[in-house]
Amino acid sequence: MVFNSLTFVVFFALVLALHAMPLRWTTKKVNLLVASYLFYAAWNPPFVILLWVSTVVDWWAAKKLVHAQGHAARRAWMLLSVVVNLGMLGYFKYGGFLMENFSALMASAGVAYAPPALDIVLPVGISFYTFATLSYTLDIYLRRAKPADNFLDYALFVTFFPHLVAGPIMRPTELVPQFAHERRATPDQLRFGLALMTLGLFQKVVLADGFLAPAAESVFDARPGTVAGALDAWTGTLAFSGQIFCDFAGYSTTAIGAAMCLGFAMPDNFRFPYAAIGFSDFWRRWHITLSAWLRDYLYIPLGGNRHGPARTYFALMATMLLGGLWHGASWTFVAWGGLHGLYLAAERVLRARFAGYRPGPLALFALALLTYALVNVTWVFFRADSFGEAWSLLRGMAGLNAGAAPILPTSELVPALAIVAGIVGAHWLMRTRTLESFIAGRRPAVLSGAWALMLFAVVVTQGSGNAFIYFQF
Known part of the structure; x- marks a missing residue:
């Protein structure tokens, strides 16, 4: 179900x-x-x-x-x-x-x-x-x-x-x-829980399945032998980055809302990860409960940062490689985890090397863009069915697939890029806020209107009830 x-x-x-x-x-x-x-x-x-x-x-x-x-x-x-x-x-x-x-x-x-x-x-x-x-x-x-x-x-x-x-x-x-x-929900908890469920379903049904999945599938599931140019490769990858966030965060939001309707509290699982500055920040915002589990039951028992740099880097890489394998029985998932392990290790080295450096607003924005771009590189391995497909997409993203025929029609390309831009913009807007604090500052009429629009969009868009991506893991 x-x-x-x-x-x-x-x-x-x-x-x-x-x-x-x-x-x-x-x-x-x-x-x-x-x-x-x-x-x-x-x-x-x-x-x-x-x-x-x-x-x-x-x-x-x-x-x-x-x-x-x-x-x-x-x-x-x-x-x-x-x-x-x-x-x-x-x-x-x-x-x-x-x-x-x-x-x-x-x-x-x-x-x-x-x-x-x-x-x-x-x-x-x-x-x-x-x-x-x-x-x-x-x-x-x-x-x-x-x-x-x-x-x-x-x-x-x-x-x-x-x-x-x-x-x-x-x-x-x-x-x-x-x-x-x-435990029984108060009227306020029931209303907020139902609103969270609506928001989660809006993310899944409307954004992930309705707008982003078509572009991602057109690029990643193209006919064998098809190569993507730079625009198609980046659009398909960005579409998948938005799809997997809206799909998984949508599930978590719906789950938290359902529990709240029954009077139970569950922890946040996402905190606007595409506004992360650096990869340790990304993993404090993405799939938070898994990150905490891997830290407490793998990284720390393997030595953590208590036994010198070499042991720390070993524990970091082992944890992320196993985290990648947890996501799926494929070497592409191991590569995805390994890349994140390398990113985290490189970040640790650079933080130690430039310990006294305090970046300004422009530098922070550039670091955030770099973080987002490199996270998207890892999503290629997460979504691709094989290393051959992944390398082909990465060559396209690097502009090396010269003469590639267009894959995405305008009807898929434009909405996907617009939705992804909206997601990243919303993450930046909410980077240092919580959803609760944001809602508390809005007028009831505005909130009611937004809730009604999301619910209407879910009902109108609802199709075959596609399973959530993380069900396969």
Whole structure:
């Protein structure tokens, strides 16, 4: 079930109605748990079993390691959780990828090996809920948190439908305590939550799917052998940069709004990333909950910045390479992560070299443009199906595909560039603000009009209910 579907509208209305009824709090939590399982089962019912396995294993592993005697026993229960969760993730997400690369390795050694067809179907959202459940046992193992008081609260944390499929990646310490006492949205929270859901769907349905996806698909999914000139290559890449932001930030905004309508709080996942100045700033603004997860459970355990420059750069590159692989079972995703790792390492070197330099407004603007341009270079590897396609697009962006025939019609090129310019401009306008503070300064009539226009645009544009891009990760 996707947020941008009539099925979800009916589902969410029923959930809100049940949540507003004068029932015991435990009954309401059971209702939310059942609704969350139905939400997930709408894609592929058998995969609910995977959710159950992850939930039960982590619940019992956390309980056991709390009462385990000695470090070895605690470590064993923690490793059980890690092996089960990463084992399922590895099989379903990386089984085919590993088999293909093993076959290629054998072929390079002169051994003809034909792997069996695995035909593995990737469970929706497995990367997200695996990281969420792993954080539970890891935090308890590291003595950062205590186990949930009851199984119902923990199971609801894992399956809570707003964040289940594509985040934000919640920590148990952020959500489980909210289940301790009854929560119900105030009228203001309900209005703001519904407005956030409208904004998120507007980003997804109107901007990402309606205006930006056609240009990106025309360039990246062009017929084999087609090469893009500079204008087409840059337009297609910029369109994808806007599409993936509006698609993923749209999901996060809708999820946060849905949770707020039920009385729950979820953390921001995006803070206007295309106004970032530098790449550490970009990752403080883009997919914030994943950035924090990778920092706390990969970068710091690998040494962070505590053991000298060499160890720091190793930890940085390893974290970003694994972060790239988390996004998809393809070497192009690893290249995407590796490029971001190189950017972050180079930024660290330059900051140390020019520690006393204080850039002025013009220099900051130039650095922001450079950051945005280099981020777009990485998006080529993220979107391209192969390295050959990526290199062809990069040559086009560099103006090296001389004589390339035009790909994009004016009807796709102009709207895509206009929308991207609007997104980047809006990010700069909001760079040091929050959405809440911006809304607080507007008149109710203006806000109501904007809300009505967005809702009208969503209804008019609504098509086949395209799945969100990050569902494949």
